[in-house]
Amino acid sequence: MSGVRIVEVSPRDGLQNESVRLTTAQKAELVERAVGFGARNVEVTSFVHPGKVPAMADAEDLMASLPARDGVAYSALILNERGLDRAIAAGVSEVNAVIHCTDTFSRRNQGTDIDGGVQIWHNIARTARAAGVTANLTVAVAFGCPFEGEVPLDRLRSIVSRVLEEPPAELSLADTIGVAVPVAVRERVAVAAELVTSGTALRAHFHDTRNCGIANALTAVEAGVSILDASLGGIGGCPFAPNATGNIATEDLAYALERSGIDHGLDTVALQEAGDWLEALFGRRLPAGVLHAGGFPTPSPVSN
């Protein structure tokens, strides 16, 4: 195993569902700390309707405040061509677009059905290419939908096959609502792996809603995924909406990878400091286990 790249998504997926609202300057510090602990791709914001996701209304201001750094990509989530236009205008070099695996979820999140979502992706891919912007694609609710329940494997195969007519730089399978288990991850990553060509890297995105997130992440890596999303402290989800919970925690993922002998490239001391800072900023206990328990114990024999 040559290593896994962790995409730090706390500024976007972590913050969009939190009751705690950070200022643009605080978000910039979060991004800065993520770069400081070694993240080379930080999903910093989303260019979506500010009325629908108020926490991301400062997308342009945040982008403008981030210093350019060699080897660091500040990526942004988009849902449609309008979002792409805004991202390009803001100088974003890498975008994460989304396709959904059920019509119901797609209509609610993207305002169109699956077929419409495929068309949006094709449009985004072409426009991004012309603009010199890297375009990734997330296949959302790939493991189950809160409205429709099971997502048939054949439907996933069909969706992946159709979106790959315009291959993304990274194709991500997302367990948007945290229902996946390892056998499903193995099965669904295999479907994606069969279909992608060499120019597309496999990525995955897990929530720890049912405490299966790290199990799913490690299984995804075994199945060929080389890029994983994670969120500092495991933030995300709203204390007032018990069904929404955070991404897998960057701290826990780094621990699990490291103890599995898989390189992750992060500085765990700086990571711990960043998590402590974020927890203090939030003023509540964050879900990351390693943040509180620490890493593997170093020997300290005591006299008896």
Next chain:
Amino acid sequence: MSGVRIVEVSPRDGLQNESVRLTTAQKAELVERAVGFGARNVEVTSFVHPGKVPAMADAEDLMASLPARDGVAYSALILNERGLDRAIAAGVSEVNAVIHCTDTFSRRNQGTDIDGGVQIWHNIARTARAAGVTANLTVAVAFGCPFEGEVPLDRLRSIVSRVLEEPPAELSLADTIGVAVPVAVRERVAVAAELVTSGTALRAHFHDTRNCGIANALTAVEAGVSILDASLGGIGGCPFAPNATGNIATEDLAYALERSGIDHGLDTVALQEAGDWLEALFGRRLPAGVLHAGGFPTPSPVSN
């Protein structure tokens, strides 16, 4: 996969570290609810020094209050011959003894080193057999020690080999401090599987301290473990001691097994009710994810 038996350990491992102190009657209700959601082995208490574990001081009273039920074992943890004598006198039919993988942890928990622990187990096994009591053995800190750090694989092999001179009914590998990851589980369960004979079933015990507990549990099953410990609500650990956290949650384990196509024999509706009851009793949010998020969503298409 023919199925996994889940041992409900919340009355013992769950409660011994909690700041919330239940009455004997409340513990009996917890046991009753565990039987109600389908647990066929409930670790109800420990016969240890009441000065060291005050929460278990009512071991005899609790045992006396539990109704005998066909097909249900109320098991108890013991650390030495004195504990076994108490358990036998209290009418316990199944005991869980402990051996530790480091001298430092063993001295602190059992008052003797590893060699002394092996001798204690041999004594316990013989006395239990003579008394007609089933004796299981937990190999504690099998994945790492808070004082000594790494536990060499050869030492684990040596310990397991020596304790098997008196084979337990169940041999459990325990990640006492929640440091394990799946590669370690695969490796260490394989060692145990090589050494046990057909009369000894493999069991495992995980804590979710670093959010790797379900990953470890599923890996253990793949590696040949047929019995897993879990705790209703994921209770355990003390809010005032952030390094101590609970067992894997029964709710989350049942979910992960079920979605993996592995039978667990529990009634998930009764399990949910028991978790809701326990959370109300504790008056704080318990760690079990499924307790709050629910199981896999059932289809409920909405009109758009």
